[in-house]
Each structure stands twice: as C-alpha cells, then as structure tokens.
Amino acid sequence: MTISNTKKNDKSTQLDTISDYSLRKFLGYNIKRAFNSVQSDLQRSLKPFDLRMVTYSALSVIVENPGLRQAQVADLLDIERPNLVVIIDKLQQRELIVRAPVKTDRRAYSLHATLMGIQLHEKASKAVHAHERRIYPNFDQKMVKQLILELNAIEQAARDSDA
Amino acid sequence: MTISNTKKNDKSTQLDTISDYSLRKFLGYNIKRAFNSVQSDLQRSLKPFDLRMVTYSALSVIVENPGLRQAQVADLLDIERPNLVVIIDKLQQRELIVRAPVKTDRRAYSLHATLMGIQLHEKASKAVHAHERRIYPNFDQKMVKQLILELNAIEQAARDSDA
DNA sequence: TATTGTTATACTCTATAACTATA
DNA sequence: TATAGTTATAGAGTATAACAATA
Numbered sequence: 001m002t003i004s005n006t007k008k009n010d011k012s013t014q015l016d017t018i019s020d021y022s023l024r025k026f027l028g029y030n031i032k033r034a035f036n037s038v039q040s041d042l043q044r045s046l047k048p049f050d051l052r053m054v055t056y057s058a059l060s061v062i063v064e065n066p067g068l069r070q071a072q073v074a075d076l077l078d079i080e081r082p083n084l085v086v087i088i089d090k091l092q093q094r095e096l097i098v099r100a101p102v103k104t105d106r107r108a109y110s111l112h113a114t115l116m117g118i119q120l121h122e123k124a125s126k127a128v129h130a131h132e133r134r135i136y137p138n139f140d141q142k143m144v145k146q147l148i149l150e151l152n153a154i155e156q157a158a159r160d161s162d163a
Numbered sequence: 164m165t166i167s168n169t170k171k172n173d174k175s176t177q178l179d180t181i182s183d184y185s186l187r188k189f190l191g192y193n194i195k196r197a198f199n200s201v202q203s204d205l206q207r208s209l210k211p212f213d214l215r216m217v218t219y220s221a222l223s224v225i226v227e228n229p230g231l232r233q234a235q236v237a238d239l240l241d242i243e244r245p246n247l248v249v250i251i252d253k254l255q256q257r258e259l260i261v262r263a264p265v266k267t268d269r270r271a272y273s274l275h276a277t278l279m280g281i282q283l284h285e286k287a288s289k290a291v292h293a294h295e296r297r298i299y300p301n302f303d304q305k306m307v308k309q310l311i312l313e314l315n316a317i318e319q320a321a322r323d324s325d326a
Numbered sequence: 327t328a329t330t331g332t333t334a335t336a337c338t339c340t341a342t343a344a345c346t347a348t349a
Numbered sequence: 350t351a352t353a354g355t356t357a358t359a360g361a362g363t364a365t366a367a368c369a370a371t372a
Contacts, residue, residue, distance in 0.1 A: 018224075018228040018231060018235055018239065019224075019227070019228070019239070020220075020223075020224050020227075020239045020240065021227065022223055022224075022227050022288075023220055023223055023224070024311070026291060026295055027201075027295055027298065027299060027307060027310065027311060027314075028198075028201045028202070028205055028291075028294075028295065028298070029220070030311045030314040030315060030318075031194060031197060031198045031201060031314060032198055032202075032216075033241070033314075033315075033318050034194060034314040034315070034317045034318040034321070035191075035194045035195055035198045036241065036318075037317070037318040037319075037321040037322045037325070038190075038191045038194060038317060038318075038321045039191070039195075040321065040322075040325045041321045041322075041324050041325040042191055044325060052338080053195075054338095054339085057183075057186055057192070060183075060185055060186055061181075061182075061183050061185075061186070064182070064183075064184065064185050065181040065182070068181060069353075069354095070353070070354065071352085071353060071354080072181055076181065076182070076183045077183065078196070078199065079339095079340085080340070080341060080342085081353080081354070081355085082340095082341080082342080082343095082354090082355070082356075082357090083339075083340065083341080084354095085354070085355060085356085088354095105348080105349070105352095105353080106347080106348060106349085107346095107347060107348045107349070107352070107353040107354070108348095108352090108353055108354080109353085109354075125185075128189060128191075131191075131324075132189055132190060132191065134320065134321070134324040135190065135191070135317050135320045135321040135324065136190060136313075136316070136317055136320060137320055138316070139313070139316075143313070144190060147190065147310070147313055148187070148190060148193045150299075150302070150306070150310055151190075151193040151194060151196075151197040152193060152196075152197070153299070153301070153302075154197045154200070154201060154298050154299055155193075155196050155197040155199075155200040155201075156200075157297065157298045157299060157300055158197070158200040158201045158203065158204045158297070158298040159200045159203075159204075161204050161294075161297040161298065162200070162203045162204040162207060215361080217361095217362085232330080232331095233330075233331065234329080234330065234331080242362095242363085243363070243364060243365085244330080244331070244332085245331090245332070245333080245334090245363095245364085245365085245366095246362075246363065246364080247331095248331070248332060248333085251331095268329095268330080268371080268372070269330095269370080269371060269372090270329070270330040270331070270370060270371045270372070271329090271330055271331080271371095272330085272331080
C-alpha cells in the first residue's frame with residue numbers, strides 16, 4: 001500500500017512523505033515483499049484444489065519422480081523431515097499419493113502419485129501457470145529465464161554464506 | 164541441497180536423477196527458495212543485535228520517518244496492525260523507540276527512535292549491507308537495480324491480481 | 327460512523343530433540 | 350553406529366473478529 005504524499009500533516013511532526021526508501025535499497029527486502037505478494041495470489045489460485053503451496057510442491061515432485069522416499073522429498077524442497085510427515089499424510093488421506101513399502105529397506109516408503117493425484121496435479125498446474133502469467137505480464141521469456149538465473153545465484157550465494 | 168546423480172538406485176524404482184525441475188520453471192518457486200536462503204543468512208547477521216527481520220524493518224522506518232504512527236508503520240511494511248503491537252512493544256521495552264502522545268489525536272502514538280535506537284540501527288544496517296554484499300557477489304550495481312525494478316513490478320502485478 | 331491501538335485467537339510455517347524400527 | 354520415518358513441541362509469521370477510547 002503506497003502512502004500518498006500529503007501536505008504538512010498536522011497529526012505529527014513527520015516530513016511531507018513517509019517511505020520505506022532505505023529498506024527498498026536492500027535486495028532481500030524487495031524479494032520478501034515480492035514473495036508475500038506472489039504468495040497471496042498463488043494461495044488463492046490453489047484454493048479451488050484444496051492445496052497449499054507446500055502440498056502442491058510435494059505432489060509435484062512426487063508426480064515428477066515416482067518412487068521418491070520422504071527424505072528425498074524433504075531434501076528437494078528443503079523442508080525438515082518432521083514437517084513433511086503431515087504433508088505426506090494429507091496427500092495420502094486424499095488418495096492423491098500412496099506410500100508403498102520398499103522391499104530392500106523396510107524403514108522407507110516409496111511414494112507414488114495415484115491417477116487422481118496426477119490429474120489433480122495437472123489441473124492445479126494449469127492454475128499455477130495462469131497465476132504466473134498474471135504476475136509478470138510484461139516480461140518476455142528471456143527476461144524470466146534471466147531473472148530465475150539471478151535468483152538461483154542469490155539462493156546459492158546466501159546458502160554458501162550461511163553454511 | 165542438490166541430490167547428486169546416482170547410478171541405478173537399488174532402493175527404489177526411480178530414475179537415475181531426481182529433481183524439482185518442473186517447479187524450477189515457476190518464478191514464484193525460485194523467489195521463495197531464494198528468499199528462504201537469504202532470510203537464513205540475514206537472521207544470522209541480525210542476531211548479534213537481538214533483532215529479527217521485522218523488528219529491524221520497523222526500527223528502520225521509524226528512524227527514517229520520525230513521528231510515524233503505528234498504523235502507518237503497518238501500512239509501510241504491509242503488516243496487520245495487531246501483529247505490529249508486540250513488535251513496537253519490544254522496541255519500546257528496549258528503549259530503542261518512544262511512543263509519544265499526539266496532541267491533536269489522543270487515540271494515536273507518534274513514534275520516535277531514541278539515540279540508542281538510532282545507533283543500534285546504524286550498526287545493524289552495516290551488518291545488513293555486509294550480508295547483502297555476500298548474497299550477490301558477482302552482480303554490479305546496475306544489475307541489482309534492474310533486479311529490484313523487476314521484483315517491484317512482480318510485487319505490483321501480483322497485488323493487482325490478488326486485489 | 328470510522329479510526330487507533332489493543333486483546334484474543336487461530337492457523338501456518340519452521341526448527342529441534344528424541345523416539346522406533348530398521349540398516 | 351547411522352538412517353527413515355515419526356512424535357512432540359516451541360517459536361515465528363500471519364490473519365480475523367471484536368473491544369475501548371477517541372475522532
């Protein structure tokens with residue numbers, strides 16, 4: 001929400017305009033603000049399918065990589081194992097995926113999407129693609145690719161720095 | 164964490180490589196992953212000052228806009244008013260800001276940073292700038308500006324779409 | 327009537343320790 | 350000893366309804 005410029009505001013001693021100008025110089029702040037905004041629209045796009053962002057993501061990697069184990073899903077999505085349990089539970093309860101026993105390792109489950117899961121994923125993916133087109137209406141494909149590369153470079157640099 | 168390519172994994176029926184390739188095509192997913200990574204490093208950078216991202220942000224806009232009212236801070240940072248209360252409480256308890264009465268509106272408080280608040284903000288800002296330099300080591304100033312413009316365009320488009 | 331700050335509340339997200347059953 | 354999945358738990362982050370005081 002932008003605060004409109006006001007002439008001498010008699011309610012305080014502040015300047016004519018208020019702003020988050022200093023914060024806006026930080027890449028991190030702009031990334032956060034962009035993500036919050038995107039997330040809000042994406043959540044609305046996924047609501048008809050009763051999927052949250054993280055359940056959609058988990059379903060997506062399971063559809064894409066049949067036979068995944070839970071620890072691998074957690075690694076791929078950078079989610080802690082304990083937090084993934086309820087997500088997988090939910091997908092299984094809705095019969096979008098199945099947990100199949102792994103013959104050679106009785107501790108592990110092999111995750112597979114059901115037909116229903118695949119179909120829901122397909123429909124939801126169309127909604128996500130529509131959402132994506134909405135959030136960068138004027139970007140050409142080359143710009144988007146470049147932007148993604150830069151975001152990935154930042155992700156990697158921050159991860160290296162944090163490690 | 165990238166999953167290294169493995170030769171025939173006998174633990175499952177999966178392909179040779181597993182990936183989040185489909186998700187990586189989405190700008191939103193890459194923004195989220197980048198932000199998570201950045202956030203983690205930033206939190207570590209702010210820890211010596213006992214500041215969280217949101218407390219630093221609030222302190223920052225109060226330092227920059229003396230006399231702000233709480234509702235204006237909430238608008239600037241896109242935080243719900245109720246959630247801001249505890250943040251402002253914390254800053255006030257640490258004597259980094261003061262809540263001054265507004266003579267012309269007895270419902271409102273006028274927020275000002277104390278000398279201590281200004282000094283802590285200065286030191287913390289140096290740490291944040293150092294953090295920022297770490298997370299995009301190879302970007303020149305022009306690239307960063309362009310990236311911020313694109314992120315702002317996305318933020319705005321998603322907000323318009325979501326409204 | 328509307329707004330400022332507040333309380334209460336609830337839901338999601340994230341992070342850690344510790345357990346079990348297997349390897 | 351280490352690993353896969355799980356349980357319990359706690360801390361953040363976020364969102365809404367409703368209230369008192371004031372405009």
